[in-house]
Structures are given as C-alpha cells and as structure tokens.
Amino acid sequence: MINLKKIYQELEKKYGKPNEQWNLWCKRPKTIQEREEVIMGAILTQRTNWKNVELSLKNLKNKKIISLKDIYCLGVQKIASLIKPAGFYEIKAQYLFNLVQFVIENYASLEKFKDVDLKEAREKLLKVKGVGPETADSILLYALDKPVFVIDEYTKRLIREKKMVNKINYNLLQKFFEENLEKDFCLYQDFHALIVIHGKNKNFNIF
DNA sequence: CACCAGGAATGTA
DNA sequence: TACATTCATGGT
Numbered sequence: 001m002i003n004l005k006k007i008y009q010e011l012e013k014k015y016g017k018p019n020e021q022w023n024l025w026c027k028r029p030k031t032i033q034e035r036e037e038v039i040m041g042a043i044l045t046q047r048t049n050w051k052n053v054e055l056s057l058k059n060l061k062n063k064k065i066i067s068l069k070d071i072y073c074l075g076v077q078k079i080a081s082l083i084k085p086a087g088f089y090e091i092k093a094q095y096l097f098n099l100v101q102f103v104i105e106n107y108a109s110l111e112k113f114k115d116v117d118l119k120e121a122r123e124k125l126l127k128v129k130g131v132g133p134e135t136a137d138s139i140l141l142y143a144l145d146k147p148v149f150v151i152d153e154y155t156k157r158l159i160r161e162k163k164m165v166n167k168i169n170y171n172l173l174q175k176f177f178e179e180n181l182e183k184d185f186c187l188y189q190d191f192h193a194l195i196v197i198h199g200k201n202k203n204f205n206i207f
Numbered sequence: 208c209a210c211c212a213g214g215a216a217t218g219t220a
Numbered sequence: 221t222a223c224a225t226t227c228a229t230g231g232t
Contacts (some may be wrong), residue, residue: 021213048212052230053213087212087229097214132215152213196213 011194018193025142032127038143043096055085068100069147118146147185149177150192154199
C-alpha cells in the first residue's frame with residue numbers, strides 16, 4: 001500500500017470533506033439526474049474553472065435542460081448558446097452532443113450504460129470525439145461509480161513533488177494509484193477531489 | 208492588461 | 221513519441 005493511503009488521510013485531516021462541486025461529485029448514492037449533471041460538468045470543465053461551469057449549468061437548468069435526453073433533443077447550436085460562460089463553447093457543445101448521442105443511440109439511457117463493464121465502457125468512451133482519458137475516467141468514477149483513479153495536472157504535480165514515481169504519464173500514474181490503494185470507488189472519488197482542492201491551495205506546506 | 212482554469216483534437220517533425 | 225496550436229469566457 002506504500003504511503004498513498006497515508007497521503008489521503010493527511011489530506012482529509014487538513015481539508016475535511018470535499019466541498020463546492022465535490023458536494024455533488026462525491027455524493028453517494030447519486031440519483032440518475034445527478035449522474036447526468038456530472039457528465040455535463042465533465043465536458044464543460046475541460047480547461048475551465050468550475051465557477052464558469054456552474055454558470056453554464058445554471059443556463060441549462062433555466063431552460064429546463066436537465067437530462068442527457070434534453071441535450072440530445074436540443075441540438076448543437078442551442079447547446080452552444082447556453083454554455084458560453086464555460087468557454088470554448090462551440091467545440092464543447094459538439095463534444096457534449098457527441099457524448100450524449102453515444103449514450104442514447106447505443107444504450108437508450110444512462111442506467112443501461114451504467115451496467116456496462118468498466119473496461120468496455122472506458123474503451124468506448126475514449127472513442128467519442130471530445131472525451132480523452134481524464135474526462136472518460138471522471139465520468140466512469142463520478143457518474144458511474146466505477147473504480148478508476150482520475151489523473152490530472154494536480155495529481156502529476158503532487159507525485160512529482162513527492163518523487164514517488166520517476167516516469168510520469170497518465171496510464172502509468174493511474175496504474176500506480178490503483179495498485180497501491182484498495183479498489184474502492186468511494187476512496188477514489190474523495191481522494192481525487194482532495195488532491196484538486198489541495199492543488200488549488202497556494203500555501204500547501206503540509207506533510 | 209496579462210494570465211490562467213479538473214483537456215482534447217489536430218498538425219508537424 | 222513529443223511538442224505546438226486552437227478553442228474562448230470570466231476572474232484576479
């Protein structure tokens with residue numbers, strides 16, 4: 001188990017339970033509507049701060065766009081007009097549409113897609129244009145409760161600082177976390193959230 | 208006014 | 221494989 005679990009415990013002691021976006025993302029259990037909101041957020045938050053994502057999600061809610069099916073029926077151009085605050089709105093509207101199109105046309109609903117085996121679900125998500133490793137894993141972990149560890153810049157920075165791994169790339173780092181922690185999606189959800197919260201904290205002289 | 212934020216696709220060498 | 225560029229709003 002090396003000391004990854006210890007790092008998690010230190011972070012939890014320092015920051016407590018995840019807040020803000022993480023109130024929803026780390027909630028257990030989630031309703032289907034909440035899972036679908038996580039999926040929308042996963043695309044919208046690409047290279048964008050969460051505040052801007054919230055503005056976009058609010059625009060969607062004001063228009064009663066709350067389900068993946070609503071997104072699917074709305075169409076790319078109207079999606080774009082509502083998600084402008086999240087930035088990159090033209091391309092994100094297309095990405096979001098690609099994703100909901102994939103789910104609805106192949107599985108009819110998110111409930112059905114949720115039943116798909118982790119390995120297969122990950123491979124198929126990665127084929128959707130606009131869904132890369134981090135977005136795919138965020139969806140699997142936070143919307144579908146699958147035990148995959150999400151790697152982002154904050155995670156890389158943390159491991160780099162602590163010099164726990166010499167070769168830093170997405171797949172190797174993900175393997176490192178998953179091999180040195182018990183296979184528990186609850187732990188993965190909270191741990192990743194805490195890493196991000198910690199990474200955004202400027203005065204991070206802990207441990 | 209300059210810089211950056213939970214990325215991913217595309218093009219170049 | 222490894223970088224560079226593009227996409228774009230809102231906060232500091």
